[in-house]
Amino acid sequence: MTKFNAWNVIKNGLNGQSYWTRQWRDPEPKKNYDVIIIGGGLHGLATAYYLAKNHNIKNVAVLEKGWIGGGNAGRNTTIVRSNYMMPGNHEFYEHSLKLWENLSHDLNYNVMFSQRAHVSLFHSPGAKDSVSRTYNIMRLHGTDAELWDLKKLKKKIPHLNYNNSRFPILGAAVQKRAGNARHDAVAWGYARAADTLGVDILQNCEVTGFTRTNGMIESVQTSRGIIKGKKIGFAVAGNTSVLWQMAELGNLPIESHKLQAFVSEAVKPLLDQVVVYGVGGAHFYISQSDKGSMVFGGDLDWYKSYAQRGNLPMVQDVAEAAMAIFPSLGRIRLLRHWAGVMDMTMDGSFFICKTPISNLYLNAGWNYGGFKASPASGWYFADLIANENPHNYVQNHNLERFEKGINIDERGAGPDPKLHG
Amino acid sequence: MIRINCPYCGERDHSEFSYGGDATIKYPSLDSSEKEWTEAIFFRKNIKGFQLETWHHTNGCRMWLKIERSTVTHEIRSVKPCHPDLQKVVENNK
Numbered sequence: 001m002t003k004f005n006a007w008n009v010i011k012n013g014l015n016g017q018s019y020w021t022r023q024w025r026d027p028e029p030k031k032n033y034d035v036i037i038i039g040g041g042l043h044g045l046a047t048a049y050y051l052a053k054n055h056n057i058k059n060v061a062v063l064e065k066g067w068i069g070g071g072n073a074g075r076n077t078t079i080v081r082s083n084y085m086m087p088g089n090h091e092f093y094e095h096s097l098k099l100w101e102n103l104s105h106d107l108n109y110n111v112m113f114s115q116r117a118h119v120s121l122f123h124s125p126g127a128k129d130s131v132s133r134t135y136n137i138m139r140l141h142g143t144d145a146e147l148w149d150l151k152k153l154k155k156k157i158p159h160l161n162y163n164n165s166r167f168p169i170l171g172a173a174v175q176k177r178a179g180n181a182r183h184d185a186v187a188w189g190y191a192r193a194a195d196t197l198g199v200d201i202l203q204n205c206e207v208t209g210f211t212r213t214n215g216m217i218e219s220v221q222t223s224r225g226i227i228k229g230k231k232i233g234f235a236v237a238g239n240t241s242v243l244w245q246m247a248e249l250g251n252l253p254i255e256s257h258k259l260q261a262f263v264s265e266a267v268k269p270l271l272d273q274v275v276v277y278g279v280g281g282a283h284f285y286i287s288q289s290d291k292g293s294m295v296f297g298g299d300l301d302w303y304k305s306y307a308q309r310g311n312l313p314m315v316q317d318v319a320e321a322a323m324a325i326f327p328s329l330g331r332i333r334l335l336r337h338w339a340g341v342m343d344m345t346m347d348g349s350f351f352i353c354k355t356p357i358s359n360l361y362l363n364a365g366w367n368y369g370g371f372k373a374s375p376a377s378g379w380y381f382a383d384l385i386a387n388e389n390p391h392n393y394v395q396n397h398n399l400e401r402f403e404k405g406i407n408i409d410e411r412g413a414g415p416d417p418k419l420h421g
Numbered sequence: 422m423i424r425i426n427c428p429y430c431g432e433r434d435h436s437e438f439s440y441g442g443d444a445t446i447k448y449p450s451l452d453s454s455e456k457e458w459t460e461a462i463f464f465r466k467n468i469k470g471f472q473l474e475t476w477h478h479t480n481g482c483r484m485w486l487k488i489e490r491s492t493v494t495h496e497i498r499s500v501k502p503c504h505p506d507l508q509k510v511v512e513n514n515k
Contacts, residue, residue, distance in 0.1 A: 241467035251464035255442070256492070303423075303440035303476075306469045306492050312422055313436040346463045403459040415462055418440065 001196050004108050024195035029202050029227050033061045036229035040064025041073045044235035045190035046378020052197035055386035060199045065206035069187035072237050075340030077261045077297045080372040081118045081178035085137040086408050091393045094143050096376030109189030111181045118178035122279040123167040131173040131279050148172045161327050210247050216359045233361045238341025240364040253346040255417035257300045258339040260310035264332045266292030277325040284321035300421050310339040348420030349408035352381050353398035361385050367420050426500050428511045429482045441475030444487045
């Protein structure tokens with residue numbers, strides 16, 4: 001694999017770009033692996049990369065039923081932030097943000113991480129108090145957070161609708177180090193970096209069953225043959241329950257819901273930040289991609305579904321929210337919209353944990369927040385698989401927390417997965 | 422748009438309804454163990470395919486319905502009142 005650096009860019013520039021090698025191999029599956037990660041999304045690829053890099057476990061396979069970057073890795077709004085307040089969550093997401101800050105150098109791949117600020121508008125004194133509490137907790141833990149009053153907000157983003165009488169904008173809670181990144185580049189960057197360290201990325205390799213001996217999973221049956229693994233990790237987001245039942249493990253505190261996102265035609269620079277219309281108002285978030293498209297999304301479709309396509313009432317809902325907050329978008333045309341299957345959990349927090357099968361490990365339950373979490377998710381999932389012990393940050397992110405009564409519920413919405421958006 | 426044939430009101434857009442969840446959950450008796458209660462409240466089959474689920478006709482008759490629907494294609498096989506006695510009333514009125 002040719003490294004990306006100034007010398008190689010110049011050399012290939014002079015040679016008609018003919019010396020670049022392919023980004024990652026397309027190997028045949030081996031018979032045996034030390035670790036098999038099921039799911040070639042951002043979390044699976046990041047896990048494989050950190051297993052190889054941090055723990056020197058390089059005989060690793062990533063099984064992907066489709067192609068790299070074709071699932072939720074390509075179905076998000078690319079927002080990266082760490083504005084969480086619950087113990088475990090804020091440390092975890094803050095570490096993730098720190099990994100993002102150096103990710104391009106670490107992977108030798110430009111993930112176009114842009115710390116353009118995440119601006120959460122608030123619309124009532126109660127919402128201001130609530131978000132101030134969260135952002136104060138963040139500051140106490142060393143995460144950057146600030147409140148912008150109306151004067152500062154109007155200076156920074158003058159073209160919001162400041163005359164909305166139903167949800168008047170009173171100010172914003174801001175995390176300046178937050179922003180967004182290029183989703184494909186993250187998937188390709190992790191795949192390329194993991195492959196360089198010896199990880200086999202097996203695409204078009206769908207898992208169809210498991211062979212169990214002595215209570216352990218001995219091998220995985222796939223569309224590309226039977227593959228043996230000493231340790232197995234699940235990182236399949238919305239399809240976790242399907243694999244879980246394939247392994248005869250019963251039920252999970254997860255429901256699969258779909259979340260839509262939208263991309264408009266490209267326009268000239270219009271918005272420098274990620275803007276969220278969500279604290280005490282509707283639910284809408286928007287940013288502008290480097291190509292100029294407006295990228296935005298809203299709520300879940302509100303009913304359980306595995307379909308990777310959205311429904312029209314939510315399109316209307318998102319369009320209404322866009323017009324309420326950003327009237328200048330009125331004439332813009334949509335290019336595409338899509339839906340991803342979210343693994344919504346009963347308390348809105350994720351799982352990085354052991355399972356009833358001793359050589360099976362679970363990474364799931366990312367709700368709305370999978371994209372920003374992917375570096376830390378890979379980091380701590382690799383740590384769990386290698387060391388057998390969950391790190392302090394994720395010690396309560398397990399399946400037992402519900403019985404123990406230590407739910408990690410940021411919103412306090414209760415055990416209804418669709419409410420944890 | 423999913424169209425739901427409400428037994429009380431007729432066929433309506435799903436945006437009039439709100440999704441309840443798994444209709445097959447059976448709550449254990451009050452003196453059951455914490456494990457059984459945890460299982461009933463927090464753990465779900467999360468079926469990929471046809472499942473029985475509840476919907477509330479929030480912006481209509483406000484009755485709870487039991488619907489058999491595919492979570493992949495969204496095709497609806499049956500819509501019934503949640504309460505079995507009301508099912509009899511609906512049938513007698515036909």
